[in-house]
Amino acid sequence: MSEAPAAPRPVSADAPRPAELDLLVSPPRARTGWKVLPARVGAMCAVELQKLRHDRTELYTRAIQPALWLLIFGETFTRIRAIPTGGIPYIDYLAPGIIAQSAMFIAIFYGIMIIWERDAGILTKLLVTPTPRAALITGKAFAAGVKALIQAIVVIVIAALLGVAMTWNPLRLLGVALAVVLGSAFFSCLSMTIAGIVLTRDRLMGIGQAITMPLFFGSNALYPVSVMPGWLQVISTINPLSYQVNALRGLLLGTPSHLLTDFTVLAVAAALGIASASSLLGRLAR
Numbered sequence: 001m002s003e004a005p006a007a008p009r010p011v012s013a014d015a016p017r018p019a020e021l022d023l024l025v026s027p028p029r030a031r032t033g034w035k036v037l038p039a040r041v042g043a044m045c046a047v048e049l050q051k052l053r054h055d056r057t058e059l060y061t062r063a064i065q066p067a068l069w070l071l072i073f074g075e076t077f078t079r080i081r082a083i084p085t086g087g088i089p090y091i092d093y094l095a096p097g098i099i100a101q102s103a104m105f106i107a108i109f110y111g112i113m114i115i116w117e118r119d120a121g122i123l124t125k126l127l128v129t130p131t132p133r134a135a136l137i138t139g140k141a142f143a144a145g146v147k148a149l150i151q152a153i154v155v156i157v158i159a160a161l162l163g164v165a166m167t168w169n170p171l172r173l174l175g176v177a178l179a180v181v182l183g184s185a186f187f188s189c190l191s192m193t194i195a196g197i198v199l200t201r202d203r204l205m206g207i208g209q210a211i212t213m214p215l216f217f218g219s220n221a222l223y224p225v226s227v228m229p230g231w232l233q234v235i236s237t238i239n240p241l242s243y244q245v246n247a248l249r250g251l252l253l254g255t256p257s258h259l260l261t262d263f264t265v266l267a268v269a270a271a272l273g274i275a276s277a278s279s280l281l282g283r284l285a286r
Helices: 019-025 033-054 057-062 064-080 090-107 110-120 122-127 133-161 170-198 201-217 230-237 240-253 259-284
Strands: none
Touching: 057 064, 057 090, 064 090, 064 133, 090 133, 090 170, 090 201, 090 240, 110 122, 110 133, 110 170, 110 201, 110 259, 122 133, 122 259, 133 170, 133 259, 170 201, 170 240, 170 259, 240 259
16 A cells, blocks of 8 residues: 655744745835835826827827928928028928927927816826825927927937938937927926816817917027027027027037037926926815
8 A cells, every 4th residue: 555645744833934925925015215216107108108009089089290391391382492591492491490390399298188187087096106206297308309309209200301401310319309308397387287286178279379489489499599580589589499499409400509508408497397387286186
């Protein structure tokens, strides 16, 4: 006859548990200190981009307007040569401005989404989590930047097909991506700040439509600052869109620019926008 199986040896309660069992009994340690903010920002950004994954219609429809600007406005003014551009074809001069314009148009109505989240009860649930308000706003701002970056790629492809002479240097293209993301972060935070003041979608839509074109035409996206009247030159110097266009033009076309100043202004504007929108986020949830 075979021997009976040996009985398992009793395990003392004081004996150390295997590492695998520890993971099942006790939850992993939560991130603390400086690790919290980047992790929460990344999570919020991923949540925002998941919405884009399920519905890409916005990207397709928004590609129509910049294509029309380049095809109609750019080609026409290139032929008549009515705007001084420093010796480069007008359509080349226009392309960076249209990249900045399309990015701004995506970001400037971002506050509508946060009002919708308030109405659906999502914002209240987010605010009771340990996630800092600045992380919520920053995640949404940089998600807007990624959406704008996708739009910028579409515009660059269209411009290349039209024969615009742009650089393909990888480092310069990374600078273009950074300028697009920072500019979009500012304009999305501006929209969310306005949302925290007006509190309704209808008012936000009206204000957004009222400021979009002045921001665009009050920049150097369509024409150089030198041809503007004096009062418009003052507006252009305080308009972050002008610095974004300057950076894009210098990186893509190699025109004279002050990249350090441009990126500093964009970074400071984005930081101030995040601080402003974060301070008003609680007002939306009341």
